[in-house]
Amino acid sequence: MKVSVIMANFRGARHLSAALSSVLRQTYANLEVIVCDDASPDDSVAVVRAMMARDNRIRLIEAQQNAGPAAARNRALDAAVGDWIAIVDSDDLMHPQRLERLIVAADRLGADMIADDLIFFGLTPDACGTTLLLPFALCEPLTVAADMFLRASGEDRKLPALGYLKPMIRRARLGAVRYDENLRIGEDFDLVLRLLMSGLRYVVLPDPMYLYRRHGGSISHRLSEAAVAAMLAAHDRIAIGAPVDARERMNRRRAGLQNLARFEGLVAAIRGRKFGRAAGAVISHPPLVLNLGRSLAERLFRKSPVTLVKQAATAQLGVSAKGALAVHCPPVPPAGLAWADPPARMAAYLSRLHGGFDLSAEALDDPGLWAAAILHALTSDQGT
Secondary structure (H helix, E strand, C coil), X not given: CCEEEEEEECCCHHHHHHHHHHHHCCCCCCEEEEEEECCCCCCHHHHHHHHHCCCXXXXXXXXXXXXXXXXXXXXXXXXXXXXXXXXXXXXCEECCCHHHHHHHHHHHHCCCEEEEEEEEECCCCCCCCCECCHHHCCCCCEEECHHHHHHHHHHCCCXXXXXXXXXXXXXXXXXXXXXXXXXXXXXXXXXXXHHHHCCCCEEEEEEEEEEEECCCCCHHHCCCHHHHHHHHHHHHHHHHCCCHHHHHHHHHHHHHHHHHHXXXXXXXXHHCCCHHHHHHHHHHCCHXXXXXXXXXXXXXXXXXXXXXXXHHHHHHHCCCCCCCCCCCCCCCXXXXXXXXXXXXXXXXXXXXXXXXXXXXXXXXXXXXXXXXXXXXXXXXXXXX
């Protein structure tokens, strides 16, 4: 079976080489990497061409005009020939065994879509120290139905936002379904929700194998009135054909998107010094004051700087002067089977150590090779 790795890129030259290298280092070698550059003004195309000269598994599609990540991924999907489609962002990294374990687990569990835990990392103060699925404390694979996926879109704050996961999808089950090109934010969520409602079986593994970079340039952190309006329109298009038992949940999500649209309108009015419009918004919807206060509090009381986070992690984990790992890595089970302990805890600790220590030969010789491979990806990425 062949895997088509789809990588949309816009202005990602700084991290693109590291992202491509993490794909090419996969233990599953039968793959193609389709990079669709969305008219980047930087050196992205040159970076891809240089790597193409060294590995013929890379293919490049160049857009003449910027059209957003959904359009870029659709162009790549139309060109893909693999049995599986793996979505990877052009600034992220992967554990070297990721694709191999996802394929084996999908066959074992009968999954049409399969994903794994995200390890957050980066150089911003709040980037490190957690994984997406850490609140679940998962040891076993989790089957995600449309109802849970909708609840995890913001309705139930106890659930992590599952729309951030980067699934691998059987191409035969994907068929002609494509990303909604009207969306520049939330296109991943929209695609997966439509696939779930069409009956695809989606399984999420506790394995922490996808390294998700968080930084100021991440498009997923930039909302606007227009972006939320597009998300509302896309939601309504899905709701028309939604099963009867999903309509109540869809209505709740729509209400949440409407509140988000009001909040973004308030923020835009304040930034544009349109205080009459801002006052009118608050009078019409008083809860906006609480939302605004919560947003300001989050900005004012961020986590300590990265250096202090690393110091705290060092004390917590007991890292030696040589930089050797002193973190518990659970035994790695066969792909798709249960872990003895939640691996997200180990991965969160490694994320806190990002960039703080060199990976010594002694660490590589330790039994925790799984953890060592994650830390190696993180530390070797420092200079990119």
